[in-house]
Amino acid sequence: MSRTRTALAAACLLPTLLLVPGAPGAAAGPPDRELRFATYNASLNRSGEGDLVRDLSTPDDAQAQQVAETIQRTDPDVVLVNEFDFDEGGEAVDLFRENYLEVPQRGADPADYPYDYSAPVNTGVPSGLDLDSSGTVGGPGDTWGFGSFPGQYGMVVYSKYPIDADRVRTFQLFRWQDMPGNLMPTDYYSPEEQSQLRLSSKAHWDVPVRVGGRTVHVLVSHPTPPVFDGPEDRNGTRNFDEIRFWDDxxxxxxxxxxxxxxxxxxxxxxGGAFVVMGDQNSDPLDGDSIPGAAQQLLENPRVRSTPVPESEGAVVASASQPGNEAHRSPAVQDTADFSEPPGNLRADYVLPSRSLPIVDSAVFWPAPGQPYADLVTASDHRLVWVDVLVGRH
Structure with a gap:
């Protein structure tokens, strides 16, 4: 039974229960609300500043259509879109909503998200330092987070429920050295670089979403890939500590x-309910991240990490693509289809707090021949969703 039909059935049954004296649950108050939280690294980043606004200004960008249809088919109540270029005026956020999400894609129901949150990120913001040790200052490797222009690889949260903007917390400026016991490679970075380097390669945001009389803190980020560096492993250590930030x-x-x-x-x-979401760029057992990076969140006693979202398409892809044979993580849990190496990995997570019971979950990765299997070509990542029960109070 679909979520909509289940809700309608419950709505029809509830008045009857309340009218019957002594009926089970008659004095229990309003039922919990089932919400779907999703994360999707949609690869909507562009190579030049303003290019995403240009591409979304008309309703015929093929990739954006696929991304929008994926969201429409899965129908999350709150969705984080990673790799969505940030612009100061918020044009891209509005254009994607108006020209794509609110437009039926191949017969799918339009998606209505009246609330959104986006903010500046560290990618592409010049640091004035030689962070990549190239001998010169300037270029993507010397920005606070690797990027060709400010806002590249940004992110946005769309929500069907109100966002409490006054209580949003952002951590874009938090310095890496201020994390006790951090893994920053101090033999690589100079003392000046160590004193200024920011932890977030993009940003960390705490976005409170109001669900009836309750708040759910949506904790979103996109740690750096643990590759594209040298023996100092500066990206691997940063990835580890970016994940650790939410653990702490x-x-x-x-x-x-x-x-x-x-x-x-x-x-x-x-205190309070929360959902950690995002492309963490870390598989629990495979890939290049520091061992235990993902486990920092998965094993946190306040986090509900099972059941794990799965898909049939991931199993088929892993079996048909050479290079995945030695992987230790279950292929059914993969969320990203990378080339070899590292191969297909579990990189994207939706992790609710223990106070939010999980009803259902999945990775949107249809196997070849299944309906909507063509949509996975929009990105090398797949949308991951988790349904939870949110109490009214």
Whole structure:
């Protein structure tokens, strides 16, 4: 039974229960609400500043159509789109909504997202430092996060529920050296670079979403890939600590006491429900990330990490593409179709707090021949969704 039909059935049944004295659940109050949270690295980044706005200004960009249809077919209530170039005016966010999400793609129902959140990221922002040790200052390797222009590889959150903008916390400016016990390679970075280098390769955001009388903190990020460096492993160590940031943040208390946001407010999450979402660029067992990087979140006692979203398409892809034979993570859990090496990996996560029971989950990766299998060509990542129950109070 679909989520819509289930909701309608429940709505029809509830008045009857309330009218029957002593009926089970008669005094239980309003039922929990089922919400779908999703993350999708849609690869909507472009090579030049303003190119994404240009491409979304008309409704006929083939890739954007596929991305929009994927979102329409899965129908998340809250969705994070990674690799969506940021622009100061927010034009791309509005254009994608108006020209793609709200337009039926191949007969799919339009997706209505009246609320969104996007903000500046570190990618493409010049640091004024020789961070890649090339001997010169300038270019993508010397920006706070690798990028050709400010905002490249940004991200946006779309929501069907109100976003509490006054309570959003951003951590774009948090310095890597301010994380106790960090893995920054101090033999690679100069003292000046160490004192200024930011932790987030893009950004970390705490976006509170109001669901009835309850708030769910949507914690989003996109850590750097743990590759494209040298023996110092500066990207691998940064990836590890970017993931660790959310581990400390949701643990709260002393673990998150060192954290400060861009407004100077200190401390981690002070209780409450949350969902960690994003392309973490880290498979629990395979690939190039530092061992244990993903496990920092997966094994956090406040995080609900099972059941793991799965797909049939991932199994078929792994078996048909050479180079995945030695992988240890179950192929059914893969979320990204990379070339060899590293091969197909589980890189994208939707991890709710223990207070949010999981009802269902999946990776949108239809096997060849199944409906909508052609949509996976939009990106080398797949949309991952998790349905949870959110209490009314």
């Amino acid at each position: 943040y949701v643990s709260g208390g002393r673990a998150g006491s060192y954290i400060y946001d861009d407004e100077g407010r200190r401390g981690g999450l002070r």
